[in-house]
Amino acid sequence: MIRAAVVGATGYAGAELVRILAGHPGAELTAITSRQYAGVPISKVYPALGGHVDLVCEAYSPEAVGKKADVVFTALPHKLPMEIVPELVRQGKRVVDLSADFRFRSAAAYEAAYQPHTAVDLMEKAVYGLSEIYRKEIKGAAVVGNPGCYPTSVLLPLIPLIKGGLIDTGSLVADSKSGVSGAGRSPSLTTLFSEVHESFKSYKVTAHRHNPEMDEVLTREAGDPVHITFVPHLVPMNRGMLSTLYARLKGDADGKKVGQCLSDFYEKSPFVRICNDGRIPDTLHVRGTNHCDIGFRVDEKNGRLVMMSVIDNLVKGAAGQAVQNMNIMFDTDETAGLAAVPYPI
Amino acid sequence: MIRAAVVGATGYAGAELVRILAGHPGAELTAITSRQYAGVPISKVYPALGGHVDLVCEAYSPEAVGKKADVVFTALPHKLPMEIVPELVRQGKRVVDLSADFRFRSAAAYEAAYQPHTAVDLMEKAVYGLSEIYRKEIKGAAVVGNPGCYPTSVLLPLIPLIKGGLIDTGSLVADSKSGVSGAGRSPSLTTLFSEVHESFKSYKVTAHRHNPEMDEVLTREAGDPVHITFVPHLVPMNRGMLSTLYARLKGDADGKKVGQCLSDFYEKSPFVRICNDGRIPDTLHVRGTNHCDIGFRVDEKNGRLVMMSVIDNLVKGAAGQAVQNMNIMFDTDETAGLAAVPYPI
Amino acid sequence: MIRAAVVGATGYAGAELVRILAGHPGAELTAITSRQYAGVPISKVYPALGGHVDLVCEAYSPEAVGKKADVVFTALPHKLPMEIVPELVRQGKRVVDLSADFRFRSAAAYEAAYQPHTAVDLMEKAVYGLSEIYRKEIKGAAVVGNPGCYPTSVLLPLIPLIKGGLIDTGSLVADSKSGVSGAGRSPSLTTLFSEVHESFKSYKVTAHRHNPEMDEVLTREAGDPVHITFVPHLVPMNRGMLSTLYARLKGDADGKKVGQCLSDFYEKSPFVRICNDGRIPDTLHVRGTNHCDIGFRVDEKNGRLVMMSVIDNLVKGAAGQAVQNMNIMFDTDETAGLAAVPYPI
Amino acid sequence: MIRAAVVGATGYAGAELVRILAGHPGAELTAITSRQYAGVPISKVYPALGGHVDLVCEAYSPEAVGKKADVVFTALPHKLPMEIVPELVRQGKRVVDLSADFRFRSAAAYEAAYQPHTAVDLMEKAVYGLSEIYRKEIKGAAVVGNPGCYPTSVLLPLIPLIKGGLIDTGSLVADSKSGVSGAGRSPSLTTLFSEVHESFKSYKVTAHRHNPEMDEVLTREAGDPVHITFVPHLVPMNRGMLSTLYARLKGDADGKKVGQCLSDFYEKSPFVRICNDGRIPDTLHVRGTNHCDIGFRVDEKNGRLVMMSVIDNLVKGAAGQAVQNMNIMFDTDETAGLAAVPYPI
DSSP states (O other), rough: OOOEEEESSSSHHHHHHHHHHHHHHTOOOOOOOSSSTTTTHHHHHHGGTTTOOOOOOOOHHHHHHHHHHHHEOOOOOTSSHHHHHHHHHTTOOOOEEESTTTTSSHHHHHHHOOOOOHHHHHHHOOOEEEEEHHHHHHHTTEEOOOOOHHHOOOOOOHHHHHHOOBBBBBOOEEEEEEEGGGGGOOOOOOGHHHTTTTTTEEESSOOOHHHHHHHHHHHHHTTTTTOOOOEEOOOOOSSSSEEEEEEOOTTOOOHHHHHHHHHHTTTTTTTEEETTTOOOBGGGGTTTOOOEEEEEEEETTTTEEEEEEEEHHHHHHHHHHHHHHHHOOOOOOOTTTTTOOOOOH | OEEEEEEOOOOOOHHHHHHHHOTTEEEEEEEEOOTTTTSHHHHHSGGGGGTTTBBOOOOHHHHHEEEEEEEEEEEEOOTTTTHHHHHHHTOOOOOOOOOSSTTTSSSHHHHHHHHOOHHHHHHHHHOOOOOHHHHHHHHTOEEOOOOOHHHHHHHHHHHHHHHHBOOOOOOOOOEEEEEEGGGOOSOGGGBHHHHHHHHEOOTTTTTTTTHHHHHHHHHHHHHHHOEEEEEEESSSSSSEEEEEEEEEEEEEHHHHHHHHHHHHHTTTTTTTOOOOOOOOOOOGTTTTTSOOEEEEETTTTTOOOOOOOETTTTIIIIIIHHHHHHHHHOOOOTTTOOOOOOOOO | OOEEEEESSSSSHHHHHHHHHHHHHHEEEEEEEEEETTTTTTHHHHHGGGTOOOOBOOOOHHHHHHOOEEEEEOOOOOTSHHHHHHHHHTEEEEEEEEETTTSSSHHHHHHHHHHOOHHHHHHHOEOOOOOHHHHHHTTTSSSSEEOOOHHHHHHHHHHHHTTTOOOOTTTTTTEEEGGGGGSSSSSSSGGGGGHTOOOOEEEEETTTTTHHHHHHHHHHHTSSSSOEEEEEOOOOOSSSSEEEEEEEEEOOHHHHHHHHHHHHTTTOOTTTTTTTTTOOOOOHHTTTTSSSEEEEEEEETTEEEEEEEETTTIIIIIIIIHHHHHHHHOOOTTTTTTTOOOOOO | EEEEEEESSSSSHHHHHHHHHHHTTEEEEEEOOOOOOTTBBHHHSSSGGGGTOOOOOOOOHHHHHHHHOOEEEEEEOOOSSSHHHHHHHHHHHHHEEEESSTTOOOOHHHHHOOOOOOOOHHHOOEEEEHHHHHHHHTTTTEEEEEOOOHHHHHHHHHHHHHHHBOOOOOGOOEEEOOGGGGGGSOOGGGGBHHHHTTOOOETTTTTOOHHHHHHHHHHHHHTTTTOOOOEEEEEEESSSSEEEEEEEBBBTOOOOOOOHHHHHTTTTTTTEEOOEEEEEOOOGGGGTOOEEEEEEEEEETTTEEEEEEOOTTTTTIIIIIHHHHHHHHOOOOOOTOOOOOOOOO
């Protein structure tokens, strides 16, 4: 059994980690921490877990966590992980960090989007945890920087086509839409029910921090500088994320080649479902699961490819992909703990 | 392995049966039927199931179903099951019927609420599948009449207190609220998004067919005629049901005795969680699960007990309880297939 | 023109007052105040108002407000109005207070539910602003205590029947359901979108502060002590409130007499619509309006009357009724500013 | 007083016309028709209207409608208006048609997207009712083809910039999102609450019939063939539409010039609000109103302009713009009947 700890277990992503790990057949959830709820059973914070998870939140201590766990999931706001992950690595722990702190290879790019980084060496050695793309590197990683939810939904559809030379990397637009749980559990005016319900809006237009994260990975995969225009929107729903992607097709690329390229690329990736039959992806089809469904159409009149990808922002966009990465790191079946039959609605 | 078939697999309750049975460690889902979608893979009807369930819907035939299954779940509109269940029983199959056709012991009561019954003998022998109350009878039953969602949420809190003599059965009121999935998947004006969203209303006030179902069971348990005033409401959410119950306390009954009575009664019932710590039940705490959470308060000023019970109408209120009943019938662990760690939100 | 000021204009009820008064044909909105947004145009706080209302929020000063207004609406949390209303009254201003501070006649009752009252004299002289019931008193009032949203929805259906002797005042239960806007605009965990969506729950069961408010008015109208069992619930919608009321019919009272009594009572009350044709009230039918729709059914089996009333919690439950009271106080058409044709959905 | 009739008054757009016209200070709603509800008071179909509109739906007859009205609004599915509008025009009536039948100038374009047109002559003479753009032509029109909701939200932001030469018409993408009321009131699986709630999806990707409508107008305004890539999405909300538009800036165009161009163009258009202060448009800000709010940002890294426009799909996207067109046709104040102060939330 893999012994796992969750640091920051009471945010939405942390609680989702608790859910998945507590039901994981090859892992044991041995410790959960929370500053705000230290001493409180997690089932008091999330009564749904009553009778299922009897762990009590503890205040974080590197020693206690290190003693109990082989792998540590850090589900904290950025800036905190860079302070605690180095010590965990020194103890020989493997870490999956769900913040932005270990997602970038370029310190300059990180610091331009966030703030000064205090563990640049470790950051440079960390592996970007986009499971389907970086399996080999993840396997041996000490620290995995788990991808942002938006980048996951944008990169999975685009990377195969970029590598396959099917799309023009100078033409990329990502129009993304996210459920409200992505904004986290801290009370704020912008996520109050009455402000979100019957509301649809964009935010941080062309200025979201997930944009440079996408750009770095796209650039790496393309071998040339890539900048994608990225506009996130807030949808009055809880879980779910959809990205609509626009790109010019290159040369003689067409819908058939796009479908073939995606199907081939993800042939051995059980969580990615390519909608080759024309099905339109719907967030409801992936709710509560680790799937990413990808559909597409070609606008024949101007040779523009439209792709639609959906994920559950808390699962494939956060906790689920983190556990998938743990499975890869520990050479377990990649779907372990993530294989439950999805809810039909 | 228990071989199970679902007749009527494409309605919401049927699809939920598919989900649970496809993930059940001790059962094998061998056949699913649908009039409307015969020949269509269930994963085309519910794309969420893609990659998880590869069964194709077939038109119903008693021979085909009988050959493939030990237990048959009939998830059809009332009136249809009474026509097909007798033949299945003749074949020695065990049946869990999710319609109203086998819930009543009194044909007169059934016929007053529904229409003439064509299998009265079988109906009278059937067992009411309120799992926690009728375990012993369910175990040996050929046919289980799976309870309605409203009766489940109303009876589980009331029966222990009635049997314990704590409440006045002449004073009962059930004010119930249901998510929209309870209305099923047939398109109708009343369940259109634009008619339900930002709408809250009662319906079939004191005239709902689940009322005589409750009355029959309450009367049986009380040993005296009981009629509960029952008012259902429609909540703009998908899954979830809450019943607020009002009853006069009898004699020296108080909150402490109520809590004790409920805790004792459900001590060995893992799906019923009594909120003795004052927690207020919330449909979100049981979403997607087979739990029934029960909370309560006493209005000291007039000696009235208020109870709140929540279930997921498609799980404990339909498919989940049906599988729980199958588990009881086949002497399996009662929680098999129903034990997944719940989603925190 | 009546010159009106709104003190506390940026909460949901305050903003709704701004909307109604800015469109009122017989009133002029001359001043709006806000502690948090002093100096900020209201159209920055609520961009919907852009191009319609160009007032700037000011910090509250009794002199400034007194100079500009004949009537002052105080839309502040309880405890603040008792501090500022006396001075406004001394200036000869008429006041409609939307908090609880001037709703009670009994200081003891107020102080048991809230905290010590520092303006008891004024409180005792204030008039309870349930417009349809206390028109005559409101007309001459210096201070109107605008009713709570729950009491409005509970008292309007009950009072005519109590006065008509049709129901047993010892048997009253109010099971009420409110949209989330009733909880106000201050960020809190309990009103975050992700905590409310797909959630239905009761709260403050038998312990809500609107309960003694109802009891005081019911007692006054009945001429005998009345205590109603009151349970509020939170509905995942924005605007709207429904109360389901239960009472034993007295003597030979029946549905017809109930309908007649209500129709007669509210014959000259344009905002109250009695559903004598069997229509079931729906919050969607009163959304954005000052209406209260009242429907009813009799449970013949046990002689229990069930009534359903719906209001928009921010309009008839707050700002709309406040303006209706202003209209009464200033001898204007009672519907002025409140007569817009409602949205069909 | 302008005498107005609504043909097809019980669909969502028709009912919204009833609401607006019944409250219009310069118009009198004299007749409403409905095939399905002939003989039924509109307040039975939409109880919100009770006490406000006492008209009874009648079966359509050209004589009856012609006798009662000066202007006729046809709110019917496409193909029906082309059959009845010619006769109304012969009677000298002026017509605002809310279907697609009179939106196109090119019969070939219409017929490619819809079906054969039986009143091509009239169609060619009709005026496209995008009020802010075609005021002059609308004024004298016998028949106005009221724009589709999507085209309204897409064309209002783009046309000024195209005419101003600020954007490359070969680079246009419209990623649009609509509330569910746009799908109408006919029951269908795709608009059931349980299928829409917690769901977000695209539909008719690059294949929506509003695409050729946009293309024809864009081409006319640009003076050169334009094709915009258009992808609509369905949002789990009732009213509201947001279009996110992407275009390459031309020459030295920048954000400042874009803002100036839009502000100048719409200086005398009270319903269009340009967010020059950086405000992000939100469907909640225009809910229930005839406004179109337009915001924008420039992605400096690749010179791409992002525009966001929001409307209420039933008002500016349908009934509101239709009444605005009537106002223009009858030389009334353009905002008459449409000037109510918006709801803050």
